[in-house]
Amino acid sequence: MKNLMLEKKNIIINIALAMGIASFLLIVAVLPAEYGIDPTGAGKLMGFDRLYVAEKASKLDKTVIEKKEIKEAKKYPALKLENLGSPSSVQKPKEIDNAAPAKQTEFRSDEFTIDVLAGKGIEFKVKMKKYDQFKYEWLTNEGVVFHDFHGEVKQGEKYSKFYESYAQAYSNNIVGTFLAPFEGIHGWYFSNKSDKDIQVKLRLKGQYSI
Amino acid sequence: MQLTFKGIFLLLLIIVLGAIGGEAFAHGVNETTKSFLSGNSGIAFGPFLYIGAEHMLTGYDHLLFLVGVIFFLYKPKEVLLYVSFFTIGHSSTLLFGVLADISINAYLIDAIIALSIVYKGFDNMGGFDRFFGKQPNTKAAVLIFGLFHGFGLASKLQELHFSEDGLFWNLIGFNIGVEIGQFIALAVVLVLINVWRKYDSFIRFSSLTNMLLMAAGFLLIGFQLTGYFTS
Numbered sequence: 001m002k003n004l005m006l007e008k009k010n011i012i013i014n015i016a017l018a019m020g021i022a023s024f025l026l027i028v029a030v031l032p033a034e035y036g037i038d039p040t041g042a043g044k045l046m047g048f049d050r051l052y053v054a055e056k057a058s059k060l061d062k063t064v065i066e067k068k069e070i071k072e073a074k075k076y077p078a079l080k081l082e083n084l085g086s087p088s089s090v091q092k093p094k095e096i097d098n099a100a101p102a103k104q105t106e107f108r109s110d111e112f113t114i115d116v117l118a119g120k121g122i123e124f125k126v127k128m129k130k131y132d133q134f135k136y137e138w139l140t141n142e143g144v145v146f147h148d149f150h151g152e153v154k155q156g157e158k159y160s161k162f163y164e165s166y167a168q169a170y171s172n173n174i175v176g177t178f179l180a181p182f183e184g185i186h187g188w189y190f191s192n193k194s195d196k197d198i199q200v201k202l203r204l205k206g207q208y209s210i
Numbered sequence: 211m212q213l214t215f216k217g218i219f220l221l222l223l224i225i226v227l228g229a230i231g232g233e234a235f236a237h238g239v240n241e242t243t244k245s246f247l248s249g250n251s252g253i254a255f256g257p258f259l260y261i262g263a264e265h266m267l268t269g270y271d272h273l274l275f276l277v278g279v280i281f282f283l284y285k286p287k288e289v290l291l292y293v294s295f296f297t298i299g300h301s302s303t304l305l306f307g308v309l310a311d312i313s314i315n316a317y318l319i320d321a322i323i324a325l326s327i328v329y330k331g332f333d334n335m336g337g338f339d340r341f342f343g344k345q346p347n348t349k350a351a352v353l354i355f356g357l358f359h360g361f362g363l364a365s366k367l368q369e370l371h372f373s374e375d376g377l378f379w380n381l382i383g384f385n386i387g388v389e390i391g392q393f394i395a396l397a398v399v400l401v402l403i404n405v406w407r408k409y410d411s412f413i414r415f416s417s418l419t420n421m422l423l424m425a426a427g428f429l430l431i432g433f434q435l436t437g438y439f440t441s
Contacts, residue, residue: 003282003333003334003335003336003339003345004282004334004335004336004416004417004420005336005339005340006335006336006337006340006417007340008340008341010335010417011332011335011336011337011340011341014335014417014420014421014424015332015424017421017425018328018331018421018422018424018425018427018428019425019428021422021425021428021429022424022425022426022427022428022429022431022432023428023432025425025429026429026432026433026436030429030432030433031432031436034433034436034437035436035437035440037436037440
């Protein structure tokens with residue numbers, strides 16, 4: 001026997017049944033679970049739609065983060081230990097070993113807005129005595145800037161050519177605490193490599209003066 | 211009667227579960243495999259052989275089509291002939307598709323593969339004879355649908371963006387793996403069907419079985435087309 005050779009009527013009934021079963025399963029279970037499409041609410045009733053939310057969340061998160069990471073990684077070169085701080089040809093000033101003052105700077109808090117123009121860099125520093133400390137927070141209005149958090153040593157009335165970098169990163173937002181290792185000016189160099197002006201909002205709380 | 215009924219129930223369960231619950235292992239390329247493939251470069255014949263076999267064994271759409279094809283094939287020789295046509299079909303488009311870097315939307319290809327299941331169910335019911343007075347050449351149909359199944363296989367491989375390095379031998383490994391997987395799946399299905407054929411219920415429920423085959427096909431078409439239009 002090769003085929004069934006059903007009557008036309010029976011074949012039509014079979015097709016109708018097949019489509020009926022398929023549509024039913026599709027609408028009640030598959031569409032809610034796979035695509036979050038739930039016209040009848042049955043998917044919600046049975047909890048099938050939860051599969052979709054969970055799956056979507058994990059998939060989206062993954063792909064968005066992966067894509068973003070790839071893009072960012074391409075855009076921003078890897079930062080190297082060797083580029084941290086001033087070049088080794090610049091001598092460390094002896095003032096770096098000065099003793100801490102008897103009294104630390106008065107406590108204060110401020111909020112600053114720093115305009116980092118497109119394609120430009122800008123410095124923002126505060127004065128600190130040895131072992132003064134503060135908490136800081138900075139956040140861009142949009143986009144990512146390069147920053148080098150660093151300090152220069154006080155040498156009489158001047159500040160040293162030597163500088164020490166505490167951190168470098170491409171970011172849109174960083175918070176942290178800081179304990180000044182020497183008396184001098186400490187702060188940020190922000191550089192904007194995009195073609196749009198970026199505003200950095202900086203908040204400081206601690207022992208420093210302007 | 212009880213025993214046969216149990217058998218049928220099981221088969222239905224497999225078909226329905228395979229169609230709705232299969233997404234987790236659909237198309238056999240799971241996360242570990244994926245990470246292997248994207249991290250791989252150079253010739254890795256063995257792994258690709260395994261991935262091919264795994265893909266076929268868990269690729270319910272290919273299996274449902276094969277069940278439809280061999281449903282009314284009683285002679286081993288005929289089974290071999292039809293399966294060969296299917297193999298020639300999907301191997302040529304798998305190799306051609308990947309090597310020539312032809313990619314067809316995976317949802318559309320999978321919808322056509324699902325259509326092939328509906329087609330075969332309809333064919334098994336004698337639909338073409340009844341409605342058009344003539345049955346299309348069944349060997350040609352298997353070959354042509356085999357070509358589409360091959361594009362489906364190719365699109366699955368291409369999705370992984372694995373390295374060009376050693377591509378040819380990896381592809382051959384994958385293809386041979388597919389055939390091994392198909393052979394294992396076929397062996398299991400043939401044993402089950404042959405046992406079932408010994409009972410009256412085979413004929414009595416063959417219409418129902420093919421109806422369910424069609425239902426699974428329609429369901430997959432709906433699933434794939436929705437995917438196509440929403441993505």
